[in-house]
Amino acid sequence: MSLDQTHYDVAIFSTGLTQSIVSAALALAGLSVIHIDKNDYYADQWASLTLSELLQWAQSLGSTARIEDVNLSFPSSSKADDQAPLQLPDSLASLDRHYAISLAPTLLPATGPSIDCLIRSKVSSYATFRLLERTCVASTSTTTPLTSVPASKEDIFKTKTLSLIAKRKLMKLLMYIGTEDWHSDLAQHPETAQRPFVEYLADAHKMSPELVDAVAYGVCLCATPTETTQVAMARAKAHMQSVGRYGNSAYLVGQYGGASELAQGYCRAAAVKGGMFILAHEITSAKRDAEDTKWEIAIDGIEGKVTADFVVGSDEVLQQLGIAGDPPSGCEKVVLYRAILVLDRPIRFVVPSSNDTPSDATSDSAPSADLPPETGLVVFPPGSISNNTNTVTVLMMGEGTFSCPKGQYVYYIQTEASDHDTRTAQEALQPVVDQVIALTSESAATPPLLQLTYRQLVPLPAASTAPHLSSIPFPPSSTHEPVTSISGLADAAVHQAEKVYYDILAARAPADQCGSTHAEKLQWIHETLERQRVERRRRKRRDPAEFQGRGGRGVDDGVTRSVDDKEQREEEAQGQVVGFFESSVGDGGDDDEDDDDGAEA
CATH class of the missing domain: 1.10.405.10 (Guanine Nucleotide Dissociation Inhibitor, domain 1)
Incomplete structure (x- = not known):
């Protein structure tokens, strides 16, 4: 199989919740995104599985670096001395598709970053x-x-x-x-x-x-x-x-397992905005090109190589590819x-x-x-x-x-x-x-x-050593320590996704306008976002009579439009930034509006 487009702004490995949020935010901001997962289902470590998929998952793990001592049984259908099951009992096999067993059960706080992100991204319409x-x-x-x-x-x-x-x-x-x-x-x-x-x-x-x-x-x-x-x-x-x-x-x-449905909803939002998704294909290699200007990615079953300016991936996938950073030493795991x-x-x-x-x-x-x-x-x-x-x-x-x-x-x-x-x-x-x-x-x-x-x-969060690379651990980490509480997983995923989003914007920002270091670019981005929000609030408060002259011309006579166009040109000359889940087409997002209760409960 070959791809019509072979270069993307960002390549994302794994469809975990954090990566899926990043994918949707970048696609909404107008960046080209390719999203790859070796599994034939969404959400990776956050997935919700049927019983047959859960059995296959347990059998394929054995003992990995992250998950070990896996013991799956069907006590009501088997004897005490039975070995590990090779197939589902008949009583459960007929109901296989009725199950959605979550690998990352979560509680979603009714107020906080995760619910706000669902509403602002419009992914809340996909979730119940x-x-x-x-x-x-x-x-x-x-x-x-x-x-x-x-x-x-x-x-x-x-x-x-x-x-x-x-x-x-x-x-x-x-x-x-x-x-x-x-x-x-x-x-x-x-x-x-x-x-x-x-x-x-x-x-x-x-x-x-x-x-x-x-x-x-x-x-x-x-x-x-x-x-x-x-x-x-x-x-x-x-x-x-x-x-x-x-x-x-x-x-x-x-419902339907929780976090898995949210991840799939964000992937759907990214696809609507042009994101490219490839499931059931393993990434065989990822490395910087000879000029060290972009990433070259080889995908099993895909002809040729895909290139990307920035790579975002789960730390487990990056570790398998040999491009993950080293975890901090001296900390208790x-x-x-x-x-x-x-x-x-x-x-x-x-x-x-x-x-x-x-x-x-x-x-x-x-x-x-x-x-x-x-x-x-x-x-x-x-x-x-x-x-x-x-x-x-x-x-x-x-x-x-x-x-x-x-x-x-x-x-x-x-x-x-x-x-x-x-x-x-x-x-x-x-x-x-x-x-x-x-x-x-x-x-x-x-x-x-x-x-x-x-x-x-x-795992403890590892610092990325390669340029234009972000590593995402599971469970997610909003600070220097991973979050393990079922009530904090979703919020931590949003915090981390937002950080990665702005890291990518900073990597793309021109040094002559935004600063030479990553920290300076981030500061410029946040200052610009705040200036844009203040300006949007100011415009919404302006009185239409401000544009009406003695000739009786009103807001629909083209004068207002010319004034707005002039202000927009001045703003563009200063540099514009698309905030986290703000539209890039000029609607300004909803950051200065009161959030509605858009999630369906």
Whole structure:
């Protein structure tokens, strides 16, 4: 196969969420983009797979540099001594296409960069969501193993599981976060900002251990007990701003697997603007040409070579091609233990009955059963199960998320550990798996329809050593550290995509106008964008009568147009920049407009 066009402004390797956002933004800005993925499906490490694709994925991995100790089984259809399955059980094979099992389960904050990016890019029209209906913190209590976490101030007043004292302390904290005083307080006391959040809640706000768990792990979704106060407070602020935007929840759950659909939506947006996509073709080589002016890329099954001025790729692909940078040394690596379960019943979420009477601590009154939700999150605080040192999150997705057939539920289990942890994934997660199964049934536990466990190494971001090259790690990194929380993945992907977008613009900017160094060019770009936004706001506020003379000429007589054309020529002479998801055809984007709630939930 040959291509009509062989040179592109940017070549992107892998259709992961971050790369797909970059692709859509660049295509909208008018750059030519070629996007290549060795898989025959979109989203790469963010993909949502059918059962047969998941089985093929597990079999093809074996043990790689990133994913190891993969163990996939179908306990309800196989014997205990069966070897690794070679095909799907007949009972599941007939429903294969009804599954969308995510390799990167995510919660989308209702307010933040990811939802704003969806709206500004118009990709929100391709995506549908469900609200996260329930969040619970697991406890060691035999009568109330799950404690519901209030989503809003109204829920705090209504709940019967908190005493009046606990409610006052919680409301005082939320009001403090809402005043923004905590920003200046933490700036004046940096030692407090870097203090573990759980210690801060216990000492500064005199909260009980149960309330600390609810706030730190149920509201802020802290992944470890050492997460700093500054990070957790910012997440609590975002939580408060998100509740109520689309309903009584701070998070949205994407349908059809979530992040995979978003990645495919951004790829569709890029294709509409002229982006070229090649799936199921592996990149065999990528190197700088003899003059070191562009990249030469060889693609399996494509005649000749493709050239590009700039390359963006997943760090794993770049490493395989031998053009990735070296990761930082001396930093402790992180490992994620992951598990995926498919069960034929939901977790028995409960709510306190209206007759419950609060006590001085969390109420242990007998709960009343609630209708099973389609989505739910259970958080096991550190030390709450099998001496786990970090938080374990369990995300439940039912039929309403289009992740599985009717009457079934998919459970995504995740916890973080050090790479010095020598436990297998099954050893680390089996106690949690057993507890999840126990939470779904009052009678004798029945085995899962599917169980998958594996270890995933979280790479540290590596600095690019080659010119005009951007490396994108997975999980994404918005700073110098990767983001592993399921509530932060999407926002981190947007932050990183925006950084790569402006890096590419800076690489293309002329040195005589914008500066000689990369930092100077970035500064010029952001200053120009701000000037353009101020000018657009000024024009929108201008009175049409300003252009009307004594002869009665109005705004449609050509005078206004000539004035606007003159201003546009002056602006172009100063240099124009197309911002992140702003149109290049002069509509100015929507950056100075109030964002509408364009996502469908």
